[in-house]
Amino acid sequence: MSNLRVTVWHEHRHEKKNPVVAGVYPKGIHGCIADFLTAAGGMDVRTATLDEPEHGLTDAVLNSTDVMTWWGHMAHDEVSDAVVAKVQKRVHQGMGLVVLHSAHFSKIFRRLMGTSCDLKWRESNDREILWITAPGHPIVQGISDHVIIAKEEMYGEYFDIPEPDETVMISSFQPGGEVFRSLVTYRRAAGRVVYFRPGHESFPTYHQKEIQQIITNAVRFAAPTPGSQPAIFGNRQPLP
Amino acid sequence: MSNLRVTVWHEHRHEKKNPVVAGVYPKGIHGCIADFLTAAGGMDVRTATLDEPEHGLTDAVLNSTDVMTWWGHMAHDEVSDAVVAKVQKRVHQGMGLVVLHSAHFSKIFRRLMGTSCDLKWRESNDREILWITAPGHPIVQGISDHVIIAKEEMYGEYFDIPEPDETVMISSFQPGGEVFRSLVTYRRAAGRVVYFRPGHESFPTYHQKEIQQIITNAVRFAAPTPGSQPAIFGNRQPLP
Amino acid sequence: MSNLRVTVWHEHRHEKKNPVVAGVYPKGIHGCIADFLTAAGGMDVRTATLDEPEHGLTDAVLNSTDVMTWWGHMAHDEVSDAVVAKVQKRVHQGMGLVVLHSAHFSKIFRRLMGTSCDLKWRESNDREILWITAPGHPIVQGISDHVIIAKEEMYGEYFDIPEPDETVMISSFQPGGEVFRSLVTYRRAAGRVVYFRPGHESFPTYHQKEIQQIITNAVRFAAPTPGSQPAIFGNRQPLP
Amino acid sequence: MSNLRVTVWHEHRHEKKNPVVAGVYPKGIHGCIADFLTAAGGMDVRTATLDEPEHGLTDAVLNSTDVMTWWGHMAHDEVSDAVVAKVQKRVHQGMGLVVLHSAHFSKIFRRLMGTSCDLKWRESNDREILWITAPGHPIVQGISDHVIIAKEEMYGEYFDIPEPDETVMISSFQPGGEVFRSLVTYRRAAGRVVYFRPGHESFPTYHQKEIQQIITNAVRFAAPTPGSQPAIFGNRQPLP
Numbered sequence: 032m033s034n035l036r037v038t039v040w041h042e043h044r045h046e047k048k049n050p051v052v053a054g055v056y057p058k059g060i061h062g063c064i065a066d067f068l069t070a071a072g073g074m075d076v077r078t079a080t081l082d083e084p085e086h087g088l089t090d091a092v093l094n095s096t097d098v099m100t101w102w103g104h105m106a107h108d109e110v111s112d113a114v115v116a117k118v119q120k121r122v123h124q125g126m127g128l129v130v131l132h133s134a135h136f137s138k139i140f141r142r143l144m145g146t147s148c149d150l151k152w153r154e155s156n157d158r159e160i161l162w163i164t165a166p167g168h169p170i171v172q173g174i175s176d177h178v179i180i181a182k183e184e185m186y187g188e189y190f191d192i193p194e195p196d197e198t199v200m201i202s203s204f205q206p207g208g209e210v211f212r213s214l215v216t217y218r219r220a221a222g223r224v225v226y227f228r229p230g231h232e233s234f235p236t237y238h239q240k241e242i243q244q245i246i247t248n249a250v251r252f253a254a255p256t257p258g259s260q261p262a263i264f265g266n267r268q269p270l271p
Numbered sequence: 272m273s274n275l276r277v278t279v280w281h282e283h284r285h286e287k288k289n290p291v292v293a294g295v296y297p298k299g300i301h302g303c304i305a306d307f308l309t310a311a312g313g314m315d316v317r318t319a320t321l322d323e324p325e326h327g328l329t330d331a332v333l334n335s336t337d338v339m340t341w342w343g344h345m346a347h348d349e350v351s352d353a354v355v356a357k358v359q360k361r362v363h364q365g366m367g368l369v370v371l372h373s374a375h376f377s378k379i380f381r382r383l384m385g386t387s388c389d390l391k392w393r394e395s396n397d398r399e400i401l402w403i404t405a406p407g408h409p410i411v412q413g414i415s416d417h418v419i420i421a422k423e424e425m426y427g428e429y430f431d432i433p434e435p436d437e438t439v440m441i442s443s444f445q446p447g448g449e450v451f452r453s454l455v456t457y458r459r460a461a462g463r464v465v466y467f468r469p470g471h472e473s474f475p476t477y478h479q480k481e482i483q484q485i486i487t488n489a490v491r492f493a494a495p496t497p498g499s500q501p502a503i504f505g506n507r508q509p510l511p
Numbered sequence: 512m513s514n515l516r517v518t519v520w521h522e523h524r525h526e527k528k529n530p531v532v533a534g535v536y537p538k539g540i541h542g543c544i545a546d547f548l549t550a551a552g553g554m555d556v557r558t559a560t561l562d563e564p565e566h567g568l569t570d571a572v573l574n575s576t577d578v579m580t581w582w583g584h585m586a587h588d589e590v591s592d593a594v595v596a597k598v599q600k601r602v603h604q605g606m607g608l609v610v611l612h613s614a615h616f617s618k619i620f621r622r623l624m625g626t627s628c629d630l631k632w633r634e635s636n637d638r639e640i641l642w643i644t645a646p647g648h649p650i651v652q653g654i655s656d657h658v659i660i661a662k663e664e665m666y667g668e669y670f671d672i673p674e675p676d677e678t679v680m681i682s683s684f685q686p687g688g689e690v691f692r693s694l695v696t697y698r699r700a701a702g703r704v705v706y707f708r709p710g711h712e713s714f715p716t717y718h719q720k721e722i723q724q725i726i727t728n729a730v731r732f733a734a735p736t737p738g739s740q741p742a743i744f745g746n747r748q749p750l751p
Numbered sequence: 752m753s754n755l756r757v758t759v760w761h762e763h764r765h766e767k768k769n770p771v772v773a774g775v776y777p778k779g780i781h782g783c784i785a786d787f788l789t790a791a792g793g794m795d796v797r798t799a800t801l802d803e804p805e806h807g808l809t810d811a812v813l814n815s816t817d818v819m820t821w822w823g824h825m826a827h828d829e830v831s832d833a834v835v836a837k838v839q840k841r842v843h844q845g846m847g848l849v850v851l852h853s854a855h856f857s858k859i860f861r862r863l864m865g866t867s868c869d870l871k872w873r874e875s876n877d878r879e880i881l882w883i884t885a886p887g888h889p890i891v892q893g894i895s896d897h898v899i900i901a902k903e904e905m906y907g908e909y910f911d912i913p914e915p916d917e918t919v920m921i922s923s924f925q926p927g928g929e930v931f932r933s934l935v936t937y938r939r940a941a942g943r944v945v946y947f948r949p950g951h952e953s954f955p956t957y958h959q960k961e962i963q964q965i966i967t968n969a970v971r972f973a974a975p976t977p978g979s980q981p982a983i984f985g986n987r988q989p990l991p
Contacts, residue, residue, distance in 0.1 A: 123387055123431070125887050145383040146460050147363055149504040160688045160990065162668040166982040167845050167941025167975065176669065176983045179990070188642040189502045189656065191363070191460050194677060196434060196916070197938075201668060201690045203683040207509040208640045210681045210690050218917075220386050220431050221887025255887065262429045262886040263896045264389040269447040270880065270899070365647050400750065400928045402908040406742040407605050407701025407735065416743045416909065419750070428882040428921060429896065436676070437698075437914060441930045443923040448880045450921045450930050458677075461647025495647065502646040503656045510640065510659070603867055603911070623865040626940050627843055629984040669982045671843070671940050676914060687989040700866050700911050742909045744869040749927040 034075045035254050038096040039065045040088065042103040043080040045232040052232045060102055060230070060237060067243040068250060081106055088114050098127035098253045100246070101134045102230065108138075115139050122222035124261065127253025129246065132230035135190070140226070143219050144192050150211070151187035157204040159183040159229065161213050165199045170214065170225065170248045178241045184231035186211045192226070193217070200245075202228060214245070216252075220262065223253040274315045275494055278336040279305045280328065282343040283320040285472040292472045300342055300470070300477060307483040308490060321346055328354050338367035338493045340486070341374045342470065348378075355379050362462035364501065367493025369486065372470035375430070380466070383459050384432050390451070391427035397444040399423040399469065401453050405439045410454065410465065410488045418481045424471035426451045432466070433457070440485075442468060454485070456492075460502065463493040514555045515734050518576040519545045520568065522583040523560040525712040532712045540582055540710070540717060547723040548730060561586055568594050578607035578730045581614045582710065588618075595619050602702035604741065607733025609726065612710035615670070620706070623699050624672050630691070631667035637684040639663040639709065641693050645679040650694065650705065650728045658721045664711035666691045672706070673697070682708060694725070696732075700742065703733040754795045755974050758816040759785045760808065762823040763800040765952040772952045780822055780950070780957060787963040788970060801826055808834050818847035818970045821854045822950065828858075835859050842942035844981065847973025849966065852950035855910070860946070863939050864912050870931070871907035877924040879903040879949065881933050885919045890934060890945065890968045898961045904951035906931045912946070913937070920965075922948060934965070936972075940982065943973040 041061030045052040056063050061078040068076045079087025081103070099118070103110070115138045122128050122143065130140045135148045159180040163171050178200075186202075187209030200214035213228035227249060229236045236242055281301030285292040296303050301318040308316045319327025321343070339358070343350070355378045362368050362383060370380045375388045399420040403411050418440075426442075427449030440454035453468035467489060469476045476482055521541030525532040536543050541558040549556045559567025561583070579598070583590070595618045602608050602623060610620045615628045639660040643651050658680075666682075667689030680694035693708035707729060709716045716722055761781030765772040776783050781798040789796045799807025801823070819838070823830070835858045842848050842863060850860045855868045879900040883891050898920075906922075907929030920934035933948035947969060949956045956962055 119385075142382075143385040145359075145385045147504075149502075151504060151507040153507055153509070158688070160690075162690050164668050164670070164692070165674075165938070166669050167979045169976045172976050172979055175980055177990075185507075187507060188644050188681060189504070189646050190644070191502065191504070193433070193457065193459060194436060194645075197674060198678065198692075201681060201692075203688050203690045205685065205688050208638070208683050208685050209507075210640075210642050210683045212644070212678075212681070217433065218885070219433060256889045256892050259887045259892055260895055262389075262431065264387075264391060264429075264431070267391040267393055267425075267427060267449075269393070270897075398928070400930075402930050404908050404910070404932070405698070405914075406909050407739045409736045412736050412739055415740055417750075428884050429886050430884070434885075434917060438918065438932075441908060441921060441932075443928050443930045445925065445928050448878070448923050448925050450880075450882050450923045452884070452918075452921075458645070496649045496652050499647045499652055500655055510657075599865075622862075625839075625863040625865045627984075629982075631984060631987040633987055633989070665987075667987060669984070671982065671984070673913065673937065673939060674916060689987075697913065699913060742869075742911065744867075744871060744909070744911070747871040747873055747905075747907060747929075749873070 034073055035251065036095055036097045037068055037074045037076045037250055038092060038099045039076060039078045040099055040101045041078065041080050042106050043082065044105050055233060055235050060232065063237045064100060064246065068247060071247045081109060086110060086114050088118065093117055093121050096126055097255055098129065098250045100129040100131060100250065101137060101139060102131045103137045104133035104232065107136055110138055115142060119143060122224065123220035125221035125255035125259055127223045127255065129249045129253055130224065130226045132228060135226065143224055146193060147191045150190045151209065153185040153207065155185055156182040157185045157207050159202050159204055161200045161202045163199065164201050165197055168197065168199050169252045170199050170245060172248050173244050174241055180229055180236055180239065182234055183229055183236060185209055186228055221255065221259060225249045225253055274313055275491065276335055276337045277308055277314045277316045277490055278332060278339045279316060279318045280339055280341045281318065281320050282346050283322065284345050295473060295475050300472065303477045304340060304486065308487060311487045321349060326350060326354050328358065333357055333361050336366055337495055338369065338490045340369040340371060340490065341377060341379060342371045343377045344373035344472065347376055350378050355382060359383060362464065363460035365461035365495035365499060367463045367495065369489045369493055370464065370466045372468060375466065383464055386433060387431045390430045391449065393425040393447065395425055396422040397425045397447050399442050399444055401440045401442045403439065404441050405437055408437065408439050409492045410439050410485060412488050413484050414481055420469055420476055420479065422474055423469055423476060425449055426468055461495065461499060465489045465493055514553055515731065516575055516577045517548055517554045517556045517730055518572060518579045519556060519558045520579055520581045521558065521560050522586050523562065524586055525584065535713060535715050540712065543717045544580060544726065548727060551727045561589060566590060566594050568598065573597055573601050576606055577735055578609065578733045580609040580611060580730065581617060581619060582611045583617045584613035584712065587616055590618055595622060599623060602704065603700035605701035605735035605739060607703045607735065609729045609733055610704065610706045612708060615706065623704055626673060627671045630670045631689065633665040633687065635665055636662040637665045637687050639682050639684055641680045641682045643679065644681050645677055648677065648679050649732045650679050650725060652728050653724050654721055660709055660716055660719065662714055663709055663716060665689055666708055701735065701739060705729045705733055754793055755971065756815055756817045757788055757794045757796045757970055758812060758819045759796060759798045760819055760821045761798065761800050762826050763802065764825055775953060775955050780952065783957045784820060784966065788967060791967045801829060806830060806834050808838065813837055813841050816846055817975055818849065818973045820849040820851060820970065821857060821859060822851045823857045824853035824952065827856055830858050835862060839863060842944065843940035845941035845975035845979055847943045847975065849969045849973055850944065850946045852948060855946065863944055866913060867911045870910045871929065873905040873927065875905055876902040877905045877927050879922050879924055881920045881922045883919065884921050885917055888917065888919050889972045890919050890965060892968050893964050894961055900949055900956055900959065902954055903949055903956060905929055906948055941975065941979060945969045945973055
């Protein structure tokens, strides 16, 4: 089986502006994610960022990507509509998309959901506990029944997304007492979309082993079916 | 209980260009729909069309609409993005939307679904049989287990929509042998979205009693919950 | 519109054995529920309990019940399989069923779900916060975005139920930090099934106004569609 | 990766009573299925039948089965409740179950669904066309957009099952004009359940290449996640 071709897309602005973030992610969040995916094996991983031409998402890159991960926050509006439309089309054709943390508000995720994707939030040091609500699901392979993140930003319900195809993890926050559907999956045409909540830029969340395991699992889960046929549309005569 | 405030939106182009369509719907498709909804009782019905200013969908109209029906075909691209964004926001706030026939390709439906909403089609005289797949559902109240339309345009799977929240009717076409998920429902934030397939402009489909019954039921089903609270988003301090 | 015919089914054992429970619910949990449903209006409410003949669920009672609520805990196994089969059949025909708290382990709920319906639990004094995950849903009509119960027994995920049709509320527990899908809905044939978590017998949960509101809403939501047609099954000749 | 351990369960009565069926399936339906699964590779396949002790489903067999296929028709009631309970428990633990044709009425499928699983039917020579409604899904890998079976028994909606997690194929029947959700999937706890319609005993359906491909895909799709953790239930103290 050939390697999965993964593109880690990252806004890459916080690291340039905020030394705290740069300290936590010296290679950028994209560098951190690319490193642990590569180490997991079976993947050819490259990165792309907002400030590259076409945000690094040329047709050549898009057409050779099986699964894309997406992190953005402060510059969602700077992502061009043309690129978003191309990413959306690739998802429909079967490319997997793993949407991370504040990318809940990215253009691409909102387009794929059809809702506002809004939520409650609080920059704080709450303890987040993610509980598995779909044991046996491939995305939580190797995870017991919960994961604890010592300090994270709070996201709270109502999270304005369509009823998920699968709800795989739900978080609580302490001491706040909020809850959040933190790991959910959707199918959009031939493509799988996964949203995974954790990853505030000033916390070392993506250095945590269980979080790396879940993102790695999610990328593998979102892989397109090998050799799947494109859907057939348009004018059609009766079968013989 | 006060009356449901319904706006029947219609593209209203085919009737102006094609005498066959004008013959089938002398008052326009919107006139036909408005008439049978009004006759059903409990609704205050008005119409709005593409060629009116703001397509007839001013803020005043939108903010006083509980449920909107939508038919379009040849001029989807002429609907302004600004109006589409406002309709989408109203759905999120709780306004029901009943999408009819070729409006599968309308901007508003595609935005709410996140998929291409493409399908197979054939202008023909196939016999369509719609079978109930959710008996007891309010949208098929008063319908036995199927409805026959003597002549209709064919729509065939794959219909590129997200897995529906509810699949209420599935059609077969003869002699073609195609199938189609013809009556499906979704929730998008506080609003309900219903798609209902039949209604090619040159056939008298909207004059058929069972079809009128289903659309009437769908409008009532899509009504917002009275007195429902708006969702609360944004920065949030812990509960006391 | 005629009144909704509601049967409040209750195991009614804890009240007889435990003076603490009897003190909280002098008329029994069923008496408390019947009282607030009756006060809400539009319902004819009766009760039925385990120790009555046929558990109070004769054919006459079942056939004249539109919606049933169900609370049980220590005596699930004493409910006869024959009665359970009849209740299940009535649900399939359109009767609504609102399953409360420890009735997650009732025979009828397990039969309707097809899963074990198991969960984690702790008798404690945790504070439960129920957060709305489906604003605008009829079952949370009149509720803001959360409900706080000062003291409740903890139920924690994984809750072994099928992916719900709708997830309407999710709870957190403090100080434990667990989460739970507390208000979920399913359709089983023509009948609606609602599960609602709160209601440990030694706490005054069912005296709390918001909880009464939600249960009242749930009963109305679960009502069968008036005049809906029974499903048609069996050998079938082609349509003419 | 070690081989998938597959048990093909078959009622195996029609072949013994009806020479027509014996002529179509000289090795029994189970023999035919076991042969093409074995030929597909990566599977260790064994068979089990109703008339063996414990229906061939001893604890040793169950505990070493990753995926089971199930065909039954005339003797559903002869399957012991004890064996059914054990199969259901194994599904909850992660064993995949692929339910074929008339096994829609098997005890195990009805228990996992919670509905009657009833339908319309007609022994006839209708032409069945199965249309893909989820392109890119692993179960239809290698299939274009439809499959034609020249002659099959008709099954028609309403098919009394819960709203599927995924609807992958829908059939039409000609000349009857009926429709049927022919390929659907569910998750029940850690286990995947697939229902696939075709396979009347007197037609050579299971000799058709596309049907073999779909069943082979379904078995692979239903495989448990390797090394997945069992769900944790019961009394639980707060996390430290």
